[in-house]
Amino acid sequence: MSEWMKKSPLEWQDYVYKEVRVVASEKKEYKGWLVTTDPVSANIVLVTFLEDGSLSVTGVMGHSVQTVEVVSEGDHKVREKLMRLFTSVDCEGYSP
Amino acid sequence: KVPEVGGEGRIQDPPELQEQRARAALRERYLRSLLAMVGHPVSFTLHEGVHVTAQFGATDLDVANFYVSQLQTPIGVQAEALLRCSDIISYSFKL
Secondary structure (H helix, E strand, O other), X not given: OOOHHHOOHHHHHOOOOOEEEEEEHHHOEEEEEEEEEOOOOOXXXXXXXXXXXXXXXXXXXXXXXXXXXEEEOOOXXXXXHHHHOOOOHHHHHHOO | OOOOEOOOOOEXXXXXXXXXXXXXXXXXXXXXXXXXXXXXXXXXXXXXXXXXXXXEEEEOOOOOEXXXXXXXXXXXXXXXXXXXXXXXXXXXXXX
16 A cells, blocks of 8 residues: 555645646656545546646546655645636536 | 644644544545546556546446446447456546
8 A cells, every 4th residue: 555545634635736746656647736635545636727728637546646746835826726626516617 | 522722822623523524525526526527538547558548427435446438448449348446547537
């Protein structure tokens, strides 16, 4: 079991809304804004903002997470965007 | 048990309540992220450099399997399939 899976919900929460670099199995690397970590599976959800205004959402499975490193603490603007995401049924608003 | 008073004179919740609250918030947001994924084409990165795409349908409560449809594999299209989450490194989709 990886270090990441053993963390407590409060430790996982410290990473929320921060920009992180995740190294996973087979040397795969992912960078994005961390929106949440599932407390059951330790799966990480990362979001990146694309140039065309859409969003790319990536889930990294908890069992394959090796390291998580904070790249940037973020700011209010990003935080507000991320807070609205997935908080209610209005996530339809992001569909084309 | 009397709640402890924080440094700023605020009454702080006991640690187990704070932890439970964090767990609930993280879990709810994760479930909503799965809800947002339903019906979207999702690309999955599996072990050994295998990539497949499929329409996401559902998952079980411990997130052990993903139920998908129209799974595009290197050897053809599977109408319905269960992907074992232990075989998956990551998944991604656009919103």
